Amino acid sequence: IARHPMSAFIYDLSEHTIFKTAFRYRHTVWRAVLTAVSFWVFLVLHLTLWSCYHFKVVKRLGEQYGLDLELNKGLLKVQWHDIGVISAITTFFEVFYTQQCYGRYQMLNSTVNQVFRCSHRFTFEFKQVVCGLKPVAGLPYLRLSTRLMQAQMVLYFLELRNRGMKESQWNQMCLMGVLKPQEIDFLLRYSGPQRVFLLLDWVGTVSVHAHDKSELKTKGPIKGLLDRLMLLDEAQKQVMDIVRMPVPYQYFHMLNIMVIMNITLWSYGMAMTESIFGPVIFFFALFIFIGMLELAKMFSDPFGDDEVDFPIHMWLDKFVENQLSFLEHDYVPAEDGFRAQLSTEEKLAWKPGQIASIVNGEPEAGNGLRSNSTFTPQAQKGLYRLVPSEEAAADLLLG
Secondary structure (H helix, E strand, O other): OOOOOOOOOOOOHHHOOHHHHHOOOOOOHHHHHHOOHHHHHHHHHHHHHHHHHHOOHHHHHHHHOOOOOOOOOHHHOOOHHHHHHHHHHHHHHHHHHHHHHHHHHHHHHHHHHHHHHHHHHHHHHHHHHHHOOOHHHHHHHHHHHHHHHHHHHHHHHHHHOOOOOOHHHHHHHHHHOOOOHHHHHHHOOOOHHHHHHHHHHHHHHHHHHHHHHOOOOOOOOHHHHHHHHHHHHHHHHHHHHHHOOOOOHHHHHHHHHHHHHHHHHHHHHOOOOOOOHHHHHHHHHHHHHHHHHHHHHHHHOOOOOOOOOOOHHHHHHHHHHHHHHHHHOOOHHHHHOOHHHHOOOOOOOOOOOHHHHHHOOOOOOOOOOOOOOOOOOOOOOOOOOOOOOOOHHHHHHHO
8 A cells, every 4th residue: 555654554453463563664663662772771770779689789799899789689679569550540640641642532523534524525515505416616616715725734734743834835726726926925924823814714714605606596595605614614623622631730730750760670670680571571571561651641632743644745745636636627527417317317227245245346247237237437537636746745744
């Protein structure tokens, strides 16, 4: 599958066996953990303590100075049931934090996709209300509102990623035709959030004028169309509300203190053995704790460049591609409201099992086409796109 370098990793469960998955490095937590400084600090600490216990280093130093010192004896003895109390509390805190971050991650995924849905529904209703069976009259309004909405979506997601617009990005938007030079000059006077709101206002203004010019008797009141626009604004606001309300920092701070205390005690407790399996068990226990913490941090901000972050640039690119194919398609029968098709429509006569065979990818030969029916594939036309290349919209969002 061809993907942008910063796209989400797409995988097929049937192709990933237990060992192939567990020991994979790319697109996994292994990379995040093994590049974390804290992981190596704790591992070095543990190996140092294990070596001191194994080679009696502390006991020998004590003998040189006339002191009775030995690891895991007397004043330096640690009871595992004492460590277990802290481990249990820390595990609960870390699991709860990871669960909260993942729940927030799922909620953000749902609300972000709701933004795209609201935009599609607004465009669909705009086309039916303004264009109807006479698309020529309303098509300029439809194209203008769509262009402004797509510009609004780009700026909105850039704000979510906490990335201001660079001069090169403004130039690219101008070259792509997403924004006109005079529109860019005006928007540069305002801040990022203000630009998003202004573009939404422009879309509303175009909608009002288009609705007023529409001669369709079935267009209904303008409120229905503006309500669709308000639903888009509300969906965007919901995403911002979730983004601005992360797990309180005090909880995250307390969790980090507990993790440090717990792993430090593990470093000492698991080092008090002459078996080589002590460091091995500590390595995997450390990996699990640090891995869960790193994964939770990735979940908490899915608008960056981590492995689990949302591929917003890909979603936006496909959103534009799908929307323009809906707006600019040139299916001839649709131009007159399918009037030519009405006289040839016949009674539906699908037989049981035919649809199932199509869905399963095993259509039966001659089991659905009438003898006088023929199907000749036409030359495929490229999908309507806003950008001249497949990755232009993604590059625009990524800067």
